[in-house]
Amino acid sequence: MKALHLTAGPLWHDFSATFEGKLGPGGLSGAAFAALAEPAAASLEGLRRKRENGELPLLSLPSRIDDLELAETLADDIRRRAADVLILGIGGSSLGGATICRLAEKGAAFSPNAPRLHFLDNIDPATFTAIYQRVDFAKTVVIAISKSGGTAETLCQTLLLHDAYVEAGLDPARHFIAITEPGARPLRKFAEKTGCPCLDHDPDIGGRYSGLTLNGLLPAMIVGLDARAIRRGAAAVTAAALEANRPEESAPAVGAMINVGLLRERGVTQSVLMPYSDRLDRIGDWYTQLWAESLGKGGNGTTPIGALGAVDQHSALQLFLDGPRDKLVTIVQSDVANTGGRVNGSATELMGEGLAYLEGRTMGDLLDAEQRATAETLIANGRPTRIIRTAKVDEESVGALMMHFFLETMVAADLFGVDAFDQPAVEQGKVLARRYLAEMGG
Template sequence: MSIDVSIRLGTGDAAIAAEYTRVREQLPQALRAVQVLAEQGLPHFKLPSQTGDLADIAALAGGLTDGAKDLVILGIGGSSLGAKALCQLAGWGTPAQPSLKDRPHLHFVENLDGRSLAGLLSGLDPAATKVLAVSKSGSTTETLAQLLIVAAWASARGADLARHCAVIAEPGNNALRQWAQMTGCPVMDHDPALGGRYSVLSCVGLVPSAVAGLDIRAIRHGAAQALAPLLALDEGSSWAQGAALNMAAMACGRSQSVLWAYADRLEKLTLWWRQLWGESLGKQGKGSTPINALGPVDQHSQLQLYLDGPNDKLITIITTQDGDDLAVPADAAGRIGQSLLGGRTVAEIVNAQARATAEALVRAGRTVRVIHVPRLGEQAMGALMMHFILETLVTAQLLGVDPFDQ
């Protein structure tokens, strides 16, 4: 899966250019350090090529799909953000959400809010509702509170919790597994060595993805393709160069990093990345503040600041050519004086806006990186996620912080 990356330095960015050159000289040592982590057998690096667990993941997803009109997914942070990013590929969380044909409606319940939870439950049929609770530690307060409330609601209305619920948690005598044992519902292990923000390629991300009808094998295959350059210590890989650019930007006062996706189906990816970047690097007074944005809508809410506010941001724009063939009717456009829009597809308009935004930012002296994904699908998403995981890990080595602790 190819990901095209271009780096544009704005007028007056000579300092970043010089620092970028200097940091790239440190890449071999940083890449080798990450490669050593892979050689130590961390699951972060084994998951992309792993296939032995896919049948069990598919089976659990099948159980949650069978007879279900709705699936309530309880989890917070890394137990939810990656799964949401993947499920958005199928249309969840976009105006096209009803396109999840013959699949349960997905309800990700993250934030603990009694009014929201009560409102959700009031519109569900307990006989046709399944529940998946996810917590690495098995002791996350918000998730346990939500689960106990939802379980009481379902049980009081005759639902068999053993058939209607499932749990993902690390092995041990934690509260979530105790509850699962008491109710008899199925349990899948969360790898104890895999932090939540890195768990998207495990059952945490792939069970909901399979429920949404995505090809989970292709997701991992895309991740494996992005991981391959690490084995060759390829300093020219997109994620290695991205780490060097981020380091150069931080050294030159760019204390904020913006990930700006020009596709509805990438909105949740930017939120997943925000946690990954912030929690992995924000230590010892180091790191940069991650900011998510969505195009074209944030051209109308954030672009003024990015163009003419403090020059303290590295801005990464993600574009894709993938889209349907919806086009603006030429005759109708002409009648209202908008001939330039006539006959243009939505994808053409959005990509033209993204290019113009990048050019305007560069002219304003801003530092811009553009990541282009020709076709946005499971393989591409797996590659994008592994790109950002590796970029984060290499940046951590360059910064001298531990990306896994918290």
């Protein structure tokens, strides 16, 4: 079956341990997989058509650089004058940027001269009070992001910070940047009233699909990450996925077919994403929103779970291995062997003969052994396991991963027969919250 191993840009996919041929009775049957081929092919054809006619700008976004040129100038200016940057936004307005920027915070791309980023994606008053005490407003830039321009949480944050800047005698026009859709939007009106820059959010790219827009890439550029490489990784995945002759040759389509097929045939109701890299420690949060909010409609969908190796080997892995057989686990691996510090010959002298296995080994050797052992143990226990491997965790591979899951989610939505881009149930709570606020004010 060609679907067992696929390469797309910097990513290599091994789906073999999700099928019953390798996994046994807990895996997906060839018949159940084949039954999804026709609707998956129709989904890919629909995506190709939408890319060609411009109906879905996300699919052509990876090949764009015009928006990056303007943002690069803005990022350079911010980097020169700011010690801290506060990114205001919730859900998709924040998670994409927070995920990407972990490359700089926890990786080789770290620059000690770059501003500190603070993703303020919640409205806990204690967090805001703490921020007031940590930053010097005179050296702090605020980026407020809301696709609709009317997100209550982001507007509340923006207004409170505006007042704090005014009280400090600082001009908001120099310290605030807004990102929102064109038109009559509260956040755009704020930008007009204060004179601060306002960048356009594409109305046809939903918030949870906006990580590769300036929502995510402007913060990335501020800390010195290569936005063009991020887009390049996304472009490679898009080309491989949409130019495939059959869905069995498109990694996102295969991923969607396996998720839906395992749910229907084996009762696999949960999808775990477990990368073995601290630089990907926020991708689980990002994936959770994307998968849950896109697919959880009309009784459809599976429950996304974010995990992190090797940390969750000491917690959630016990459940994945020996709990209910209701999980598909995706392990993201990279080439970490022979990296990091090396344990010298003092291990056994200091800690006993039982530590001989660590002598001469690097920290990366240990992480590599554990990422491979976890996958093999899951498979040995009959748990559906997909492996995604990349040579290194960098801008190109993160862009590729994000684009892969965008496409996988879209195809899965078509297989479920739901709209990947709306969230009708969530809107009910927003309306009720605004009513409660109105009642508080009499």
